[in-house]
Amino acid sequence: MITSLALTDFRSYASASLPVSGGAVVLHGPNGAGKTNLLEAISLLTPGKGLRGATAQEMGRREPGEAVGRAWAVMVTLHEDGEEVRLGTGVQTPGAARRIVRIDGETAPPGRLLDHLRPVWATPEQDRLFSDARAARLRFFDRLVFAADPDHAATVSAYEKALRERLRLLTDGAEGKPADPLWLDALEARLSEAGARAATARTRALVALQAGIDARGDRPFPQADLGLTGAAEEMAAAGADEADVVGMLGEGFVRARGRDAAAGRSLFGPHRSDLTAIHREKNRPAAEGSSGEQKALVLNLILAQVGRLAGQKAQPVLLLDEAPAHLDEVRRAALFDEIEALELQAFMTGTERSLFAALEGRAQFVSVEGGALFSPSPLVGEGGSRSETDEG
Numbered sequence: 585m586i587t588s589l590a591l592t593d594f595r596s597y598a599s600a601s602l603p604v605s606g607g608a609v610v611l612h613g614p615n616g617a618g619k620t621n622l623l624e625a626i627s628l629l630t631p632g633k634g635l636r637g638a639t640a641q642e643m644g645r646r647e648p649g650e651a652v653g654r655a656w657a658v659m660v661t662l663h664e665d666g667e668e669v670r671l672g673t674g675v676q677t678p679g680a681a682r683r684i685v686r687i688d689g690e691t692a693p694p695g696r697l698l699d700h701l702r703p704v705w706a707t708p709e710q711d712r713l714f715s716d717a718r719a720a721r722l723r724f725f726d727r728l729v730f731a732a733d734p735d736h737a738a739t740v741s742a743y744e745k746a747l748r749e750r751l752r753l754l755t756d757g758a759e760g761k762p763a764d765p766l767w768l769d770a771l772e773a774r775l776s777e778a779g780a781r782a783a784t785a786r787t788r789a790l791v792a793l794q795a796g797i798d799a800r801g802d803r804p805f806p807q808a809d810l811g812l813t814g815a816a817e818e819m820a821a822a823g824a825d826e827a828d829v830v831g832m833l834g835e836g837f838v839r840a841r842g843r844d845a846a847a848g849r850s851l852f853g854p855h856r857s858d859l860t861a862i863h864r865e866k867n868r869p870a871a872e873g874s875s876g877e878q879k880a881l882v883l884n885l886i887l888a889q890v891g892r893l894a895g896q897k898a899q900p901v902l903l904l905d906e907a908p909a910h911l912d913e914v915r916r917a918a919l920f921d922e923i924e925a926l927e928l929q930a931f932m933t934g935t936e937r938s939l940f941a942a943l944e945g946r947a948q949f950v951s952v953e954g955g956a957l958f959s960p961s962p963l964v965g966e967g968g969s970r971s972e973t974d975e976g
């Protein structure tokens with residue numbers, strides 16, 4: 585459980601800190617107050633670019649007129665099996681491109697964060713997840729996969745790195761410098777192995793997720809029948825050996841060389857796989873659903889996933905940006921009840937406190953305004969009041 589949070593020169597925050605209670609934390613305040621920035625900060629305590637998909641440079645605070653973002657830091661303290669663990673991330677020089685990760689003060693590879701915390705998020709961008717571009721949907725799904733299967737993050741990033749290198753080699757070749765065939769073979773071998781591993785992990789996660797969704801039939805959220813497109817995923821789902829998937833991908837990459845070089849894009853491989861969903865009750869593709877329906881489908885998927893992770897040492901933490909605003913009252917109440925029932929830690933944003941009326945007395949309410957955080961409400965289980973203000 586996250587017990588405190590501190591930000592330094594992160595986005596709109598010069599310096600802010602917040603003691604956090606377990607369960608639901610409601611961040612409310614006007615547009616532009618910094619609510620999403622706070623969720624983004626927590627989303628950086630997992631490998632990747634966080635919930636905005638932004639670069640480390642964009643995250644450093646800039647005063648008007650400043651061209652380069654400052655050095656920034658995000659720190660959280662966790663309670664884990666009775667022990668305190670400190671996770672931190674940030675950059676030490678203004679404008680640095682690569683953020684570093686610290687666990688209990690020691691520099692650590694980002695993947696180690698997943699030993700402690702598994703943030704899962706839903707943002708307004710996902711309201712059109714199923715009708716949106718394929719790449720965004722696959723990224724969303726991959727994140728759900730690696731919340732339960734940390735190795736998947738490393739697999740996907742190794743795959744993407746090899747894919748970029750192969751394309752560079754092929755496009756250099758198209759400009760007259762022939763690609764070194766041995767290097768190309770080596771890259772494609774690496775790609776095929778990582779690609780097969782990723783496809784297998786996705787397929788396994790899909791089965792588990794679908795089971796989780798099916799077990800949630802009594803909830804007032806729409807259910808999805810999920811599927812994965814992509815030759816590698818289809819082979820994995822049919823029970824093929826991973827070695828056979830590696831072989832199929834290897835041949836595919838060789839065949840695609842000329843086409844990829846001409847197009848300047850990688851047109852073959854499991855980076856082009858897709859998550860499909862049928863709205864079960866309506867028996868229609870989720871892509872045709874309204875944004876409210878898509879949001880509810882996405883939340884059901886996320887809740888099924890965090891439900892699987894709840895109670896494990898590496899704790900799931902749910903980050904819901906403006907989710908309640910997009911749900912009707914019944915689903916909103918169901919969401920809040922579920923967060924409580926699963927004993928999840930969840931940070932939720934909304935412009936109006938009234939959207940969270942059902943949580944009054946059951947959650948920590950934090951008012952966010954102008955880069956400052958204020959939490960005057962009595963905290964659940966503590967009987968007293970606690971307040972915290974920081975300069976913005």
Ligand SMILES: Nc1ncnc2c1ncn2[C@@H]1O[C@H](COP(=O)(O)OP(=O)(O)OP(=O)(O)O)[C@@H](O)[C@H]1O
Binds near residue numbers: 619644
């Ligand atoms: N690097 C940065 N330096 C300084 N300010 C920043 C930086 N990046 C973003 N901001 C500011 O943060 C504010 C946006 O904060 P955020 O997105 O968290 O708002 P919000 O409270 O979620 O608003 P909404 O309700 O509209 O979604 C904007 O005013 C933006 O200018």
